Amino acid sequence: MTALADPTAAVTPSPLLEARGLTKHFPVHGKSRPARRGLAGRGGAAVHAVEDVSLALPAASVTALVGESGSGKSTLARLLARLIPPTSGKLLLDGAELRLSRRAGRGYARQVQLVLQDPFSSLNPVHDVRYHLTRPLKVHGLAGQGSSLDEATAGLLERVALSPTEHFIDKYPHELSGGQRQRVAIARALAVRPRVLLADEPVSMLDVSIRLGLLNLLADLREREGLAILYVTHDIASARYLADVIVVMYAGQIVESGPATSLTDEPAHPYTQLLLSAAPDPDRAEPPSLAGRGSPPSLVTPPSGCRFHPRCPHAMAVCADSAPPHFEVAPGHASACWLHATDLEPAQARKLAKSPADQPTPAPSGSAPQAGEETR
Numbered sequence: 531m532t533a534l535a536d537p538t539a540a541v542t543p544s545p546l547l548e549a550r551g552l553t554k555h556f557p558v559h560g561k562s563r564p565a566r567r568g569l570a571g572r573g574g575a576a577v578h579a580v581e582d583v584s585l586a587l588p589a590a591s592v593t594a595l596v597g598e599s600g601s602g603k604s605t606l607a608r609l610l611a612r613l614i615p616p617t618s619g620k621l622l623l624d625g626a627e628l629r630l631s632r633r634a635g636r637g638y639a640r641q642v643q644l645v646l647q648d649p650f651s652s653l654n655p656v657h658d659v660r661y662h663l664t665r666p667l668k669v670h671g672l673a674g675q676g677s678s679l680d681e682a683t684a685g686l687l688e689r690v691a692l693s694p695t696e697h698f699i700d701k702y703p704h705e706l707s708g709g710q711r712q713r714v715a716i717a718r719a720l721a722v723r724p725r726v727l728l729a730d731e732p733v734s735m736l737d738v739s740i741r742l743g744l745l746n747l748l749a750d751l752r753e754r755e756g757l758a759i760l761y762v763t764h765d766i767a768s769a770r771y772l773a774d775v776i777v778v779m780y781a782g783q784i785v786e787s788g789p790a791t792s793l794t795d796e797p798a799h800p801y802t803q804l805l806l807s808a809a810p811d812p813d814r815a816e817p818p819s820l821a822g823r824g825s826p827p828s829l830v831t832p833p834s835g836c837r838f839h840p841r842c843p844h845a846m847a848v849c850a851d852s853a854p855p856h857f858e859v860a861p862g863h864a865s866a867c868w869l870h871a872t873d874l875e876p877a878q879a880r881k882l883a884k885s886p887a888d889q890p891t892p893a894p895s896g897s898a899p900q901a902g903e904e905t906r
């Protein structure tokens with residue numbers, strides 16, 4: 531099994547937008563909050579929200595970013611949108627590294643647009659749809675006045691399938707359904723003719739019955755307009771439906787990436803297997819849940835080695851000591867897990883004691899650990 535020096539190489543050879551080694555640490559502040567007491571005086575305590583993430587978004591392609599709450603998905607989307615500066619790492623657009631000047635930032639904002647989860651809070655309630663769509667057109671000088679502005683606005687509504695357009699153009703956000711509001715938010719993002727659309731949980735606040743329509747709209751934008759789309763979601767089933775490539779994030783790091791079908795049919799990483807086992811399945815009687823399989827770790831003091839090791843049913847001694855590299859498990863499919871290594875020493879491959887989440891009944895008090903296991 532080959533360890534990849536650059537995990538993005540496993541996914542795509544010619545990205546439009548590319549992140550290399552992006553890292554974001556948020557300093558821990560706030561002495562008054564009990565959970566943070568004890569950290570405040572140490573200096574340097576930080577939330578390790580995104581750690582050494584490399585990701586490539588090709589044109590005319592949807593990349594889904596999947597992970598549990600708190601895994602760093604939104605932070606990564608905000609880094610890609612350049613709304614927050616990275617602690618380290620870099621971004622490349624069309625293969626050229628981005629500069630930090632304000633002018634370059636404005637040009638970047640036109641090319642890379644972010645759509646947020648909650649269309650109610652992202653649209654201004656005192657303005658109608660016309661205002662929301664004409665403003666970016668005017669600010670960026672992308673349409674003239676009068677009829678050409680009206681045509682451009684109507685064109686935007688048609689692109690997101692809000693037609694007849696005259697039914698929507700004078701409506702206020704509260705007069706629209708959740709799905710219609712999200713379409714207006716997407717139309718506003720499209721107004722500046724971006725090449726990359728970052729959609730952070732664009733359907734998670736919508737009624738299940740209208741989610742599919744929105745996902746199909748994103749698929750349409752990929753096909754008709756060649757957009758590079760990042761689709762951020764908790765829901766690996768919708769990622770499989772929409773995405774060409776799925777990237778799985780755990781505790782701030784990418785643990786698996788690959789073509790959507792191969793990653794969901796043959797998940798290589800134990801965390802992806804866990805996510806899939808909890809995905810909705812019409813044939814299963816019980817509702818799915820990750821509860822009972824432990825919870826994500828603190829990102830202020832993340833676990834050593836593989837960050838998943840305290841929850842992993844396959845954890846070995848090496849997992850607690852060293853972060854696994856990304857191994858190519860199939861063409862274009864990479865997994866960061868020591869199980870793929872073929873040259874571990876017996877001491878490294880020794881199984882760690884199972885996590886409490888994997889033990890249905892507590893061991894009787896006084897019982898000794900089993901041979902070959904160690905307790906942590």
Ligand SMILES: Nc1ncnc2c1ncn2[C@@H]1O[C@H](COP(=O)(O)OP(=O)(O)OP(=O)(O)O)[C@@H](O)[C@H]1O
Pocket residue numbers: 556557577579597598599600601602603604605606764829
């Ligand atoms: N501005 C901030 N300051 C401090 N910590 C932050 C900040 N923004 C995010 N975090 C922390 O970074 C971690 C990752 O958060 P993020 O919002 O990126 O996760 P997420 O995967 O998008 O979660 P969700 O699925 O719930 O939206 C969390 O521990 C969060 O508390």
Ligand code: SF4
Pocket residue numbers: 799800801836837838839840842843844845846849854866867868869
């Ligand atoms: S590296 Fe070890 S702990 Fe991490 S997922 Fe693989 S087997 Fe589990």
Ligand SMILES: [Mg+2]
Pocket residue numbers: 603604605730
């Ligand atoms: Mg989020």
